Amino acid sequence: MNKMIMVLPLAALLVACGSKTGGGTGGSSSDIRVVGSSTVYPFTTAVAEDFMRTNPGIRVTVESTGTGAGMKLFCDGVGSQYPDIEDASRQIKKSEYDGCVQKGAKTIIEVPVGIDGLTIIEGKDGPGMNLTQADIYKALAANPFGKGPNKAQTWKDVNPSLPAIKIRVLGPPPTSGTRDSLADLYLTKGCDTDPAMKALAKNNEDQHKQFCTKIREDGAYVEAGENDNLLVQKVSADPGTLGVLGFSYLEQNADKVRPVTIAGVAPSEATIADLSYPGARKLYIYVKGEHLQAKPKLRDFVAAYAKMWGKGGPLERRGLVPFGGADATAATQQATELKPLDPAGLK
Numbered sequence: 288m289n290k291m292i293m294v295l296p297l298a299a300l301l302v303a304c305g306s307k308t309g310g311g312t313g314g315s316s317s318d319i320r321v322v323g324s325s326t327v328y329p330f331t332t333a334v335a336e337d338f339m340r341t342n343p344g345i346r347v348t349v350e351s352t353g354t355g356a357g358m359k360l361f362c363d364g365v366g367s368q369y370p371d372i373e374d375a376s377r378q379i380k381k382s383e384y385d386g387c388v389q390k391g392a393k394t395i396i397e398v399p400v401g402i403d404g405l406t407i408i409e410g411k412d413g414p415g416m417n418l419t420q421a422d423i424y425k426a427l428a429a430n431p432f433g434k435g436p437n438k439a440q441t442w443k444d445v446n447p448s449l450p451a452i453k454i455r456v457l458g459p460p461p462t463s464g465t466r467d468s469l470a471d472l473y474l475t476k477g478c479d480t481d482p483a484m485k486a487l488a489k490n491n492e493d494q495h496k497q498f499c500t501k502i503r504e505d506g507a508y509v510e511a512g513e514n515d516n517l518l519v520q521k522v523s524a525d526p527g528t529l530g531v532l533g534f535s536y537l538e539q540n541a542d543k544v545r546p547v548t549i550a551g552v553a554p555s556e557a558t559i560a561d562l563s564y565p566g567a568r569k570l571y572i573y574v575k576g577e578h579l580q581a582k583p584k585l586r587d588f589v590a591a592y593a594k595m596w597g598k599g600g601p602l603e604r605r606g607l608v609p610f611g612g613a614d615a616t617a618a619t620q621q622a623t624e625l626k627p628l629d630p631a632g633l634k
Contacts, residue, residue, distance in 0.1 A: 317344055317346060317584075318348075318582075319346070319347045319371050319584065319588055320370045320371050320372070321348065321349045321371065321372040321572075322352045322360045322370045322374070323350075323358070323361070323374030323464075324353065324357065324374040324376040324463075324464050324465070324570070325351040325459075325463065325465070325514075325515055326376040326464070326535070327374035327400070327570050327571075327572070328349060328374060329535060329605055330400065330401070330535075330596075330605060330607050331372075331572065333595065333601055334588070334595055334602075335347040335348075335349050337601070341591075345584055347588070349374075351513055352462075352513070353459070353460065353463040353464070354373075354376050354467070355461065355462040355463065355466075355467075357373050357375070358373060358375070358383045358386075359386075360373075361387070361573065361575065362383060362386045362387035363390055364390045364392065365390070365392050365577045365578070369392075369575070371582060371585055372572055372573065372585070372588075373572065373573040374570075375464055375570070375571045375573060376463075376464035376467075376468060376533070376568065376571075377468055377571075378569070378571060378633065379395065379628070380633065380634065381633040381634055384630050384633055385630075392575050392577060394575070394627045395573055395575070395576065395627065395628045396573065396574040396576050396625045396626065396628060397573055398571060398572050398574065398618070398621050398622055398625070399570070399571050399614070399617075399621070400571060400592060400596050400618070401569075401570050401596050401607040401618075402610065403535065403559070403567075403570050403607070404534035404564050404566045404608070405465060405469065405473070405531065405533065405534075405568055406532060406533065406534050406546050406554045406566055407423070407546065407566075408522055408532065408537055408547065409522065409526070409529050409545060409546075409547055410524070410525065410526045410528070410543070410544055411523065411542075412526040413529075413545070414450050414452060414527075416442070416449070416450075416529070416547040416548075417550075418548075418549060418550075419446075419477070419549065419550050420474075420476040420477035420480070420550070421477040421480045422442070422449065422477070423474065424473065424474050424476075424499070425437075425477065426445045426454045426507065427454075427456060427474065427503060428474060428477075428478065428498070428501065428502065429504065430497070430498055430501065431478075431498075432478070432484055432498065433487075433494075436503075437507075439507075441453055441454060453527060455506075455507060455525070456530070457528060457530045457531070458508060458509070458510065458511060459510070459513070459531060459532075460510040460512060461510075462513075465531065465532065468566075472565060472566050472568060473565070473566070474499055474502075475499045476565070478498065478499035479499070484499060515532045515536045516536070516540075518530050518536075519536060519544055522543075522544055523544050530544070534554050534559060534606060535605060535607060536606070539605075549565045549566060552564050556603075556608050559608045560609070570607070572592065574589060586625065590622060592622065593618070597615070598611075
């Protein structure tokens, strides 16, 4: 379910979404289109709203499509009909970067904007769960440790110390960067607690990925779409159900849901900033370099983002965890220099 900033009259919004023409140069400088992650969406929304207030006549639209679906839109070409910026709750994949290049978007600029915690939540009346990454893997994997289909029905089946509550987890679909983060930060880490699986990663990468990241499809895991607010409502209404979403949504809905601790660590700004919380992850925006000359306001938009993401800034108040130390310096420098991404380190 797409979400969009509805701050303009409909006619103006339609213009901003691409009814202008601009050939292959990225279109008019008076419109900026952003697509991508539902996790990054509220932060980019805040920047867009402020940017339009201080830049009268500049139109910005922000769509919540999920990271994966947004990457497809972003990488589909160069010109006024294609997005200028991609919000992402994970780093761009090598395959996505190659797809961009094939469609003419050869200059991709990566700007890290802050840190988020991928949290597991339960309703305020939930049992007060304390899980490990291995518990989550054993509960959700389609074929745990390659030993056959997952038959666990309750959390007690996964770990005798856990309550006999039916496993039901609401989470993101495959098109979401949050789903990729769930696989990387929780499922794979839980899978690799088995030495045989850790060894398999070196010997058969494809099989390791299959065993470690494929999620069961028997109803224990429910794809809840890209509407994180709706996910919160569903989790809060069912004390036995867990949910997977970004830390900012947890903070905004603390009256309805609470975090599940992971290996005894609860998500907080402090535990996410120092990366002691297992679900900590970087968030990004990607800018299409080919559009910068035709749309000089893109540079200003990124600069506005950088002014808002610091300690004590507007984005921290919305739940973004600011970078500290060298990471903060590097992010601010990149927001100014906008150096193209080197694909050598992509996976």
